[in-house]
Amino acid sequence: MDNINLVENFSEFKEFKNIDRETMMRIIEDVFHSMLAKKYGEESNFDVIVNIDRGDLEIWHNREIVEDGEVENPNTQIAYSDAIKIEPDFEVGEEVSEQIFLSDFGRREILNVRQALVARVMDYEKDNIYKKYKEKVGEVVTAEVYQIWKKEILLLDDENIELILPKSEQIPSDYFKKGDNIRAVVSKVDMRNNTPVIILSRTSPVFLERLFEQEVPEIYDGLITIKKIVRVPGERAKVAVESYDDRIDPVGACVGMKGSRIHGIVRELRNENIDVINYTTNDSLFIQRALSPAKITSIHLDEENHRADVYMRPDQVSLAIGKGGFNIRLAGQLTGYEIDVYRDTDTDTEDVKLQEFSDEIDQWIIDELINIGCDTAKSVLELDVEELVNRTDLEEETIREVIRILKAEFE
Template identity: 70%
Template sequence: MSTINLTDTFAEFKELKSIDRPTMMSVLEDVFRNMIIKMYGSDDNYDIIINIDKGDFEIWRNREVVEDGEVEDPNRQIALTEAKSIEEDYEVGEEVTDEVKLADFGRRAILALRQNLTARILELEKNNLYSKYKDRIGEIITGEVYQVWKKEILVLDDEGNELIIPKTEQIPSDFFRKGDTIRAVVVRVEMRNNSPIIVLSRTSPVFLERLFELEVPEIFDGLITIKKIVRIPGERAKVAVESYDERVDPVGACVGMKGSRIHGIVRELRNENIDVINFTNNIQLYITRALSPAKINSIRIDEKNKRAEVFLQPEEVSLAIGKGGFNIKLAGQLTGYEIDVFREADVQDEEDVNLDEFTDEIDSWIIDVLKGIGCDTAKSVLEIPYEELVKRTDLEEETVKEVIRILESEFE
């Protein structure tokens, strides 16, 4: 039974294709030697021969031949009579090498040996998995959804290793069932309770960067560089690109003929809108491009405080801000500037009313807050959705409702 148990353990070792042979041999020999040291106090007179392919091993003990009755250490010495029973030619002072059978160690020692081997195998697997994925941080992994829980998804890679995608690393509109194929990027690898945890992400900007590398050969080859990516997963992303070859249009190359290249990325990201922007060191031009699709009339830059005041036509304000304020938020993150949007005063709607005209009904400090987000007229406030107005002004909901009521009544 003991031999069968150990044979099974050897078989487990043979299945660990990712662990190199010298490591296997070293671990196996180390476990056997620890058992010998525990039983005899020393292992320096033992030779251990391991055959992983066959799943067997041999233990040979070397002892010095001494006169009968002079054996002081049975583990290192053997009486002449006993030595001659092994081979007639042995004489005092020579070395006898004989095989030690596993059964000689006793059942408890064999069980302990198997437990140690199993523990070392498990430890090897964990360390190997940790090292493997530590080197793959930033790579896209394709796996199979094995289990879907409320807070995370369990994914199996092509070797059956377990990876997880927390809810926070999933695109809000992601929906997967068991057995689905999923793509994500490795964002971190950590040891938790002595077990490796490999965390994948579909919301990381790195995931979008790797998708571009897969779809756009010029990026993979280094002709085009991605300077920066900012995302609101599932909603909108902005990608700044630059070409090192004047003959290559970086935006055109990324989008492809009729959007052929970018469509695959958009589908993978659950129809996330992706704006590809030509990077430039000219900050005014960069901000103008970042606020696309809005058309900018003029920009005033405050480099010291990293702020930009953008002036545009009234009908362009909503485009600049974007749905949910996503466009202006991402433009600010991409350029590194706090962007304030203003309507051009000289093109103000004749029917519109300046906010300063409402000081009798609206507190002046509230008007200042509204001006601070780029609204200087009644209609410019009313053009912004209620939820976005609350978010951007940080005013109480009741206050915002009252302001809207007052402004709307002006045009009734």
């Protein structure tokens, strides 16, 4: 095994791992100095010269020439009679440099050098990956699906660095197959067993914030600020925005002409409903905006306990609560208030659609009443019990219970 073969081997490895020339030279020098120190007891009087480009590796042993019989340390000194065998012009007191070849070392020592080089290069590479992605935490990256497991997806970036997208960080309706490109935000970077583990997320509010920065130039430029984001991934999100320029409508800028800007974000998030809200320090107004698209008639705040009682027309209650209760839950998270919604029944001039009572009256009973043309509370109350019994297939006891519930709405 000669010098050139060893260095060329790691020169190729260096190119594959994308380690710069100076770093690779330093690693090789350090590894050989360690080997020399182990073999000779010290290495300060050895020179290791590496030229990656040419594949050259030279080791020179530097010793002082002393009189024959006066050699105290053969590692640092050489007898005059031995020195003139190397170069006949040498004199006592001069320094002689003698080249050492890898063939002078044992097979085990060479194997140890190879293993040490591999370990050092791998450690350097791992450290580089860790530092690179530690700086990218909070940034959106694109990577290709390499392997899909039950609890996570393994992805590769354009440098073949492995990234992990756990199931818990995927939008529920996400579906990917091998070869797909995925956009996600770098959530965190850990070192486990001396190996960097890079975790991505598509459910983090930060991911949504970065998507807005990419789609809305005013946010990227700092003219509009995202004050807070809350979301139920894949279902609904609320984004509070504020403009530092009175001429810019923050909500309009984020949505874009005919929704052009927000549509791309919605598609990326698997049709997640996104409400963009104009931020305000007025808590009452902020809660009103957060409950959009529902319209409220009045609100009472308990600022000390962060509770809000919101009153609205009966036909607005279901809008305020939203599908699965997501709208009212997110409004509470966005504003920091615990919100309770009440039907506003201060006036009896308003009628209420029968469907609004679905939480108190069974759907099949409502359907029976709607079939005879009674689709509002007052249209039912205008008829007496006997007529309702005759026109429907409902029992008298059931009808009386329905009437009791409907009358309570207007009391």
